Amino acid sequence: xxxxxxxxxxxxxGTDGNDGDQPEYAKPDLMRYxxxxxxxxxxxxxxxxxxxxxxxxxxxxxxDLLDQCFxxxxxxxxxxxxxxxxxxxxxxxxxxxxxxQIKAKLRGSGTTTKQMIxxxxxxxxxxxxxxxxxxxxxxxxxxxIGTKGIPTxxxxxxxxxxxxxxxxxxxxFKYSYTWWDSLKxxxxxxxxVMNWNELKVYE
Numbered sequence: 001x002x003x004x005x006x007x008x009x010x011x012x013x014g015t016d017g018n019d020g021d022q023p024e025y026a027k028p029d030l031m032r033y034x035x036x037x038x039x040x041x042x043x044x045x046x047x048x049x050x051x052x053x054x055x056x057x058x059x060x061x062x063x064d065l066l067d068q069c070f071x072x073x074x075x076x077x078x079x080x081x082x083x084x085x086x087x088x089x090x091x092x093x094x095x096x097x098x099x100x101q102i103k104a105k106l107r108g109s110g111t112t113t114k115q116m117i118x119x120x121x122x123x124x125x126x127x128x129x130x131x132x133x134x135x136x137x138x139x140x141x142x143x144x145i146g147t148k149g150i151p152t153x154x155x156x157x158x159x160x161x162x163x164x165x166x167x168x169x170x171x172x173f174k175y176s177y178t179w180w181d182s183l184k185x186x187x188x189x190x191x192x193v194m195n196w197n198e199l200k201v202y203e
Contacts, residue, residue, distance in 0.1 A: 027056030139170040
């Protein structure tokens with residue numbers, strides 16, 4: 001069963017178990033539910049420890065499986081989402097990037113509309129977006145107005161646009177950058193610590 005079985009047998013319950021990838025989980029203390037006279041019986045402690053291990057694994061696996069049902073919390077289950085939506089599974093990509101593409105694909109399901117393209121662009125850029133249509137020219141323009149500069153995952157966004165747009169429509173992008181006039185008030189000491197890309201998106 002996915003992630004739970006990958007941990008089972010390699011990490012002891014009650015230890016930290018957190019090597020950077022694996023989340024912490026805890027086993028319940030079953031001895032506290034037993035009468036006092038069992039507290040000093042070694043065999044009973046061993047029995048309850050075994051049961052605690054199995055119950056801890058069960059509870060962790062149950063919660064982990066539930067997490068896979070939601071895009072925002074899915075990890076190993078993202079591959080199932082991608083398969084269902086016809087997206088390529090790329091394990092080398094970050095989980096956040098993969099979630100971003102899945103959510104954009106979900107928003108882009110159905111008949112393509114201006115709002116659908118806009119919602120997809122917002123999912124990728126995380127900021128305000130406008131879509132301008134030019135029907136007579138068979139094209140549309142996506143304007144990123146809520147964030148300055150080029151969104152980080154433009155290749156993924158362009159691939160998504162290709163999937164959801166009508167085949168006969170062309171498209172282009174327009175980005176926001178800093179006007180030179182808005183930099184006039186900055187002293188040289190405030191500018192020389194920034195590189196060119198930082199100046200282009202200066203707020």
